[in-house]
Amino acid sequence: MGKKAIQFGGGNIGRGFVAEFLHQSGYEVVFVDVVPQVIESLSNNKSYNVTEISDEGEKTKTITNYRAISSKTDEPEVVKELATADVVTCAVGPNVLKFIAPVIAKGIDAREADRPLAVIACENAINATDTLRGHIEGHLDKARLDTLLKRARFANSAIDRIVPNQPANAGLDVRIEKFYEWVVEQTPFGEYGHPDISAIHWVDHLEPYIERKLFTVNTGHATAAYYGHNAGKKTIHDALADEKIHKAVHDALDETAALIIKKHGISKEEQKEYVDTIVQRISNPYLEDIVERVGRAPLRKLSRKERFIGPAAQLAELGMKYDALLGSIDKALRFQNVEGDAESFELSKILQEKSAAEATKQLTELETDHPLYRDVLRLVEKVQSEFESM
Numbered sequence: 001m002g003k004k005a006i007q008f009g010g011g012n013i014g015r016g017f018v019a020e021f022l023h024q025s026g027y028e029v030v031f032v033d034v035v036p037q038v039i040e041s042l043s044n045n046k047s048y049n050v051t052e053i054s055d056e057g058e059k060t061k062t063i064t065n066y067r068a069i070s071s072k073t074d075e076p077e078v079v080k081e082l083a084t085a086d087v088v089t090c091a092v093g094p095n096v097l098k099f100i101a102p103v104i105a106k107g108i109d110a111r112e113a114d115r116p117l118a119v120i121a122c123e124n125a126i127n128a129t130d131t132l133r134g135h136i137e138g139h140l141d142k143a144r145l146d147t148l149l150k151r152a153r154f155a156n157s158a159i160d161r162i163v164p165n166q167p168a169n170a171g172l173d174v175r176i177e178k179f180y181e182w183v184v185e186q187t188p189f190g191e192y193g194h195p196d197i198s199a200i201h202w203v204d205h206l207e208p209y210i211e212r213k214l215f216t217v218n219t220g221h222a223t224a225a226y227y228g229h230n231a232g233k234k235t236i237h238d239a240l241a242d243e244k245i246h247k248a249v250h251d252a253l254d255e256t257a258a259l260i261i262k263k264h265g266i267s268k269e270e271q272k273e274y275v276d277t278i279v280q281r282i283s284n285p286y287l288e289d290i291v292e293r294v295g296r297a298p299l300r301k302l303s304r305k306e307r308f309i310g311p312a313a314q315l316a317e318l319g320m321k322y323d324a325l326l327g328s329i330d331k332a333l334r335f336q337n338v339e340g341d342a343e344s345f346e347l348s349k350i351l352q353e354k355s356a357a358e359a360t361k362q363l364t365e366l367e368t369d370h371p372l373y374r375d376v377l378r379l380v381e382k383v384q385s386e387f388e389s390m
C-alpha cells in the first residue's frame with residue numbers, strides 16, 4: 001500500500017499548498033470537504049494545476065493521484081480512509097476544527113495499523129493541532145484513551161504561503177506565490193519518526209516560528225488589509241503603494257519585531273530581513289490579493305491570541321510600545337458590513353448594541369485589569385461614537 005494522506009479542506013490552501021507538497025512526496029491525497037461542488041470538481045478532474053507566481057515569472061506544476069470524499073454524505077468512507085492513512089492534514093479555518101474532529105476520532109478508533117496516524121493541522125492559528133486534538137479527544141472511545149498514542153500522534157505546524165482568491169473561471173487550478181514556509185514539530189512522533197514530506201521543515205520547538213509568522217506575516221498582512229479597506233483601496237498592493245499605509249504597516253511590524261527579538265532571541269538583523277521579505281511578498285502585484293480576503297473574519301482576527309491583541313497584550317505586559325498596533329486594531333474595528341463576510345456584520349452589530357466595556361470584553365477577551373485593556377476600550381468608544389454620529 002502506497003503512502004496516503006487525508007486532507008480536510010479542498011480550498012485554496014488545501015489544493016495549492018498542502019496537497020501540492022504531499023503529492024511531491026509521493027502521497028495519494030484523499031480530499032475531504034463538505035461543499036458538493038468541491039467534491040464533484042475534484043472527482044471529475046484527474047488533475048489540476050498549481051501556478052507559482054514570483055517576480056521571476058510563473059511556474060506551473062500538475063497535481064494528480066488524488067480522490068475526493070464528502071464527509072457530509074459519505075462519512076463511513078472517510079472513516080475507512082482515515083483508518084488506513086499515514087497522515088491527516090486540514091486547512092478548513094481555525095473555527096471549523098470542532099466540526100471535523102468527530103469523523104477523525106472515528107477514524108482513529110478504527111485504526112489497526114502498526115504506525116500511528118500523523119495529525120497536522122495547517123491553519124493560521126497558534127497550536128491549531130492541539131486545538132483539534134482537544135476536540136478529537138472529546139469524541140474518542142473513552143475505554144481506549146490509554147492506547148491513543150499508538151494510533152495517533154499530533155504535531156503543531158506553522159504554514160505560510162499567500163493564496164489569493166482565485167479567478168472565477170479558475171476551477172481547481174490555483175495561482176499561488178512561489179514563497180512558502182511549512183514548519184512542523186517533530187518531537188510528537190518520537191520513536192516512529194516524522195512522516196517523509198520533503199517540503200516540511202521539522203523542528204523541536206515550534207513556538208518561535210508560529211509566533212514570528214503570525215505576529216509578522218499575518219499582523220502585517222492584516223494591517224495592510226484594514227488600513228487599505230478603510231482607505232478604499234482594492235488590493236494589498238494598492239494599499240502598500242500608499243506611503244501612509246506603508247508606514248503604518250512598518251510601524252506595527254517594528255513593534256512586533258521588538259517582542260519577537262526580546263522573547264525568542266531572534267537577532268534584530270534576522271527579524272528585519274524577515275519583515276522586509278514579507279512586506280515585499282504581500283505587495284506582490286501579480287497576486288491581485290484583495291483587501292477583503294486578507295481582512296476576512298475580523299472577529300477571529302481581533303480575538304485574544306490572534307495577530308493584533310496577541311502581540312499588543314504581550315508588549316503591554318512588558319511595558320513596551322504598542323501604539324501602531326492600536327492603529328491596526330482601530331482600522332480592524334472599522335471593517336464592518338463587508339459583503340460576504342458574516343463576521344464583519346456581527347462586528348457591526350456588537351459595536352452598535354453593546355456598551356464599550358461589553359464590546360471590548362466580547363471582542364478581545366481582555367480582563368479589565370490587563371495593561372492593554374484601557375487603550376483598547378478607548379478605541380472601541382471612539383469607533384462607536386463615530387459610527388453613532390454617522
Ligand SMILES: NC(=O)C1=CN([C@@H]2O[C@H](COP(=O)(O)OP(=O)(O)OC[C@H]3O[C@@H](n4cnc5c(N)ncnc54)[C@H](O)[C@@H]3O)[C@@H](O)[C@H]2O)C=CC1
Pocket residue numbers: 008009010011012013014032033034035038071091092093094096099100122123124125159160161162163164
Ligand atoms: N489563503 C491563504 O493565503 C492562507 C490561508 N491559511 C489558512 O488556511 C486555512 C484555509 O484557508 P483557505 O484555503 O484560504 O480557505 P478556503 O475557504 O479556500 O478553503 C477552506 C475549505 O474548507 C472547506 N470546509 C469548510 N468546512 C469544512 C468541513 N467541516 N469539513 C471539510 N472541509 C470543510 C471549505 O469547503 C473549503 O473548501 C485557514 O485557516 C487560513 O487561515 C494559511 C496560510 C495562507
Ligand SMILES: O=P(O)(O)OC[C@H]1O[C@](O)(CO)[C@@H](O)[C@@H]1O
Pocket residue numbers: 124159160161162163217218221293294295296297
Ligand atoms: O487566512 P487568514 O487567517 O484569514 O489570514 C489571511 C492571510 O494571512 C495569510 O495566511 C498569510 O499567511 C495570507 O496568506 C492569508 O491570506
